Amino acid sequence: MEELATVVKRKKKKAEVKIIRHSACSKCDKSCSLAGDSHDQEEIVMEVEDEIGVKTGDQVLVEMEKGNILFATIVVYVIPIFLMIGGYFFGVWVASLVGIEALELAGIAGSFIFLILSYWINKLFDSYFKQSVSFQPKIKRVIDRN
Structure with a gap:
């Protein structure tokens, strides 16, 4: 994934680069009520690896590998869903072993417990993503020198 950014500060x-995030509706010239405030742009300031020696004010192309983005997306969005579903069946299974008749309630409780577990898993992966060099965006090239 590549994004245009402006270098704010050099270390x-x-x-430190500033990326203007565009919504999916930003390319649309029509104003529709479905979009709401999504036509607005937000600025993101982030620290990226600089291996080419940029200067403050340069417009650069920042890149992060697609495979890493896909992996992070799976961790954040897909794993919690699977854990919730698995937690439901685990809760029903444990309740049937113990002899509790409220299987539905046990399944809901299992889903909730596994959802909390997925939150902790995401926290562990978050610290891994922050420490791993391969998950850090890098400046690919300078588009416009200031």
Whole structure:
């Protein structure tokens, strides 16, 4: 995934860049009531690896590998759903073993417990993503020198 960014601050081997995030509706020239405030743009300031030596004010192309984005998306969105579904069946199974007759309630409780478990798993992966060099965006090239 590539994004255009502006270098705000330069550090040793890193640079702070400002990315203007566009919504899916930003390319549309029509104003529709379905979009609401999604036509607005937000700015994101982030620290990225700088291996090419940029200067403050440069417009650059920032890249993160697609495979890493896909993996992070699966961790954040897909794993919690599977854990919730698995938690339901685990709760029903445990309740039937113990002899509790409220299987539906046990399944809901299992889903809730496994959802909390998925939150902790996401926290673990978050610290891994922050420490791993391969999950950090990098400046690919300078588009426009200031």
